[in-house]
Amino acid sequence: EPEVTQTPSHQVTQMGQEVILRCVPISNHLYFYWYRQILGQKVEFLVSFYNNEISEKSEIFDDQFSVERPDGSNFTLKIRSTKLEDSAMYFCAGRRGTAKNIQYFGAGTRLSVL
């Protein structure tokens, strides 16, 4: 069964450093998402991506964040200058063409900012 793959599973970085979180969505998916979950809190929406551009973003997704789908398969989330409060589990998700379809999630990347 196809699945969403995220790498790395755990990323440790120093405050102020740039990080790139990587995702390989399921091949026939058209809509892509990033969510994050700070320890003990709700899963929060960050950004949605469709047709090679951001379709919606939350107020969390400020200028420090960017997303790309550079080669038609990988989907990346970049944090330009990490802060302590960026420490969280980051989930990539995707779905097929219509909003009737299930969103499939990856296993997540745990980001620890020291």
Next chain:
Amino acid sequence: KQEVTQIPAALSVPEGENLVLNCSFTDSAIYNLQWFRQDPGKGLTSLLLIQSSQREQTSGRLNASLDKSSGRSTLYIAASQPGDSATYLCAESNAGGTSYGKLTFGQGTILTVHP
């Protein structure tokens, strides 16, 4: 801003018991609602998705219902097993207007099924 609330926050039951998890939402224009399972330190596994036009969905021992008018969904688990122990999350999607189907999550119910 849409809000999703789940009660109870935690539930502990003996094996074999039937149980109900509750989810309430404020979005009157809900498009669909998804139930997920999350094991500690792991990703989200989709269990069931209910469209706003449906009243319930079933998968094995799981049955999810949706009442749009009251803003509630329930997840019923029959004959619970220790392997059902996990956090259960509900999430609603509003695909109307400018929304591209982002999910708004509840805080989850931590379920423990003891032998």
